[in-house]
Amino acid sequence: MRIGVIGTGAIGGTIAALLDRVGHLVEVTARGAQLEAIRADGLRLDGGWGTHTARVAAAETLRTGPELAFLCTKAQDAAAAIRANADLLDGITVVVVQNGLAGLREAQQLLPGSDCVGALALYAASFLSPGRVSVTTTANTYLGAGDGPPPAAAVEAARILDAAMPAFAIDNFTGAQWTKLIVNQINALPAITGLSAQEVIGDRRLRAVLTASLQEATRIGYARGVRYGSIQGLDDRLLRVVARAPRWAAQGVPLLMRRRMGSTPNPGSTLQSIRRGQLTEIDYLNGAVVDEARAAGQDAPINAALTALVHEVERTGAFLTPAEVAERMRPLIS
Template identity: 55%
Template sequence: MRIGIVGAGAIGGTVAALLDRAGHEVDVTARGEHLEAIRSRGLRLTGAWGEHVARVGAAEVLPEPPELALLAVKAQDAPAAAAAHADLLAGAPVVVVQNGLRGPQALREVLPASPLIGGLSMIAASYLEPGIVTVTAPGPTVLGADTASGAQLAAAAAVLGEAVPVVLTADLVGTQWAKLVVNQLNAAPALTGLSAQEALAVPALRRAVAGAMRETVRVGRAAGATFLGLPGLTPGRLRMLAGLPPAVSGRLLAARMVERMGAVPNPGSTLQSIRRGRPSEIDHLSGAVVEEGERLGVPTPLNRRIVALVHEVESTGRFLPAAEAAARILA
């Protein structure tokens, strides 16, 4: 099958390389040094799913209409990237692999002729060097229909399932909220410049992250979210997280999350953007919690401070010591 991937970053690049390895014809979009590296040396996959060099087509815009597309750019870049491909993608199912609460829902007007599917990736992958993506911890990709039919969802899942583990959810919004809880982990490496494992080894920062997750659960519950559909994170566990004291939930959080991450340092997607000098998606992670909290009347002081601190790191280029980051979040 001819598959187009808009955004060959950490997740998009990983899926592109694995689809190429599975025998599909893959085109990707990229820019600058990353684009030149893919054109000259191929897209190199390393890490938990083995080594592979994918000789994929690469350009700033997909060269021709695909039969299936993945849009895997950051949330803030998605509308423009979708608009640039709207004619090419007309009629083709589009899987929007994205963090945050909007995903495919935000692209309905931009891609009215494309059946839309939401994708939440639990793959931990890094893109820190042009032309190379590294899987630090394997995981499933959860798919849920937005405007796509059940048959279109099943067909897309069958194709992607040849490359990566796929799980289907009947509640896309509930799964988006569950993933948003997990994405609160991104703040710790983004603020400190450390791997998630190193940052979560600091007790005060564990408490701060656990507190941000508690706020996310409370806002999601006020919004009526089910938190269903994400493997390994059940509604019962989230209720427990929301009800335990921060010190206790912080310890449980660190033990479970670090275990799931494995031994390979995981920088998280927000820190990767900062290191590449690109705007991060923090406004669509902690910022989404703040926005929904304001709408629903649920206080979110920790998430509000996280947003401000990540923007401070972005603007100054100075990472914070873990203890300072925790103190300023918990102030």
Template identity: 50%
Template sequence: MRIAVLGAGAVGGTLAALLHRAGHDVVVTARGEHGAAIARDGLLLTGGWGDHRARVRVVDALVAPLDLLVVTTKVHDTAAALEAAARIDGTPALVVQNGLGGEAAVRDALPHSPVAIGLALFAASLLEPGHVDVTGPNPLVLGGDPAAVAVALPALRSALPAEVTVADDIVGAQWTKLLVNQVNALPAVTGLSVQEVVAHDGLRAVLTRGMRETATVARAKGLHLARIGAVGPDEVALLLSDDPAAGEAVPRALAARMGDVPNPASTLQSIRRGRATEIDALNGVVVAAGAEGGVATPVNALMVELVHEVERTGEFLDPAAVLARLSASPAQD
């Protein structure tokens, strides 16, 4: 297949390299030093799925014919990035992003393109320009428009050395992933890895409360949070139980699946590169949906506030400061 990856960062770069290794003809868009490094030396993949240097072309604009467009930008960058895809309306698209909203931007920009949604459970880091490293070689869940799924599924299964499954209810699966993505905010605020956050008693309790809020909002919306990876109905039941400590098994299980390599999570990676984060499409979505449904979300609201604060100041907060800010927040559950 001829495949274009729009935004070949950590996740997009991993997919581009794997698709290239599987024999597909891959072109990518990438900015700045990262794009220059790929154009010069190729895209280096290392880590849990082996090493491969993908000699992919870096382009500014996408042209037909293409079999599949893979959109892996940050949600807030989607609309601007899609200007490069103006001439390929009608090409099946696969949106693989953290947070909600990117697929709507694709449908607006490419109204004739069927759109699939991919939920990447694997963890990857952009170590340096042109170099992505897989730190958590986990599965990918797919759903959305059947016409786009029919194109994306065989391509992904040919390339990923992990299970690729199709979700019957992709919206419910997206909210399960939104719950999993609670692991992003505290590393971005503190500068710690996900594993370090989960190992800290106070931060783990905050993380668990944020997950509980997300599950409560989803339940208020009438959504069924199907299993993806380590999180499913049993874990949601733990989060919503009367025993707050029982829910801490959920972040513990997520951290255990990440292994020993420190996982910074994508939001901290954005902070370190001086880029705007996707926090509004993650915790911000929970806050907005909670307000609509009358569900209090003080932890998620504080995470949005603190991540934006770190974006502005460039200074991380220590765990004690985070816990103090939460204690001082006006709404507590």
């Protein structure tokens, strides 16, 4: 099958390499040093799903019409990537693999003639160097759209992807997006401190901040009428308890997240962007919670502060120590 993968960072690179390994004709888009490396030496994958070098066609935009496409850019780059490839995406299934809440909705608006479905990649991967991606934690990918049963396009795309990596079509995709948004609360603090996700959770000061932001985000979801989906050990029933629990009890959620990550240091996608000198997608993670709070007539001061701290690190290039983070966040979480 001809498959296009738009954006070959950690997530897109993993999808492209594994689909190539099972025999699909894969074409990818990339830029700069990443594009040069793929053209010269292929797309190299290692880690939890084994090793493979994918010799794939690569350019800044798709050159041939795919039968199925995966959109794997950062959230802030999605609209431009869709417009640049729109002619070849019209009329096919486009799987939007992105963090946050806006990606699928945006793709549906820009590609009215396509079957756009969402995907939540729960595995962790790192962009180690141009042309090389490493899977640090294996996990499922979930596909769907809306808050009902998965559409036929999601079921078929999941079947194709499942031959390469664990993938499933699910009900209540919107609720699962919100649960992933809760899981992604872990991204901000590594980007602010330069520590791995495991190190952040292991530090009691940072764990307190993470727990407070997670509880705030969960409560905003309920204010927006969300019924959370069941992924990574979290579900609506558990999160309803977490939203009301004292902080000492709610910190069990970050500790559960750390156990699921395993021992390989997980920097998170936001810290990876910082290290590459790129703008992060924090406005689509913690920033999305702030936007949803505003839509509900509420505030999300903890998520707003974390968003601002990530932008500060983007501007200055200087990480904060755990003590500095704790001191600056203390008025909001005490």
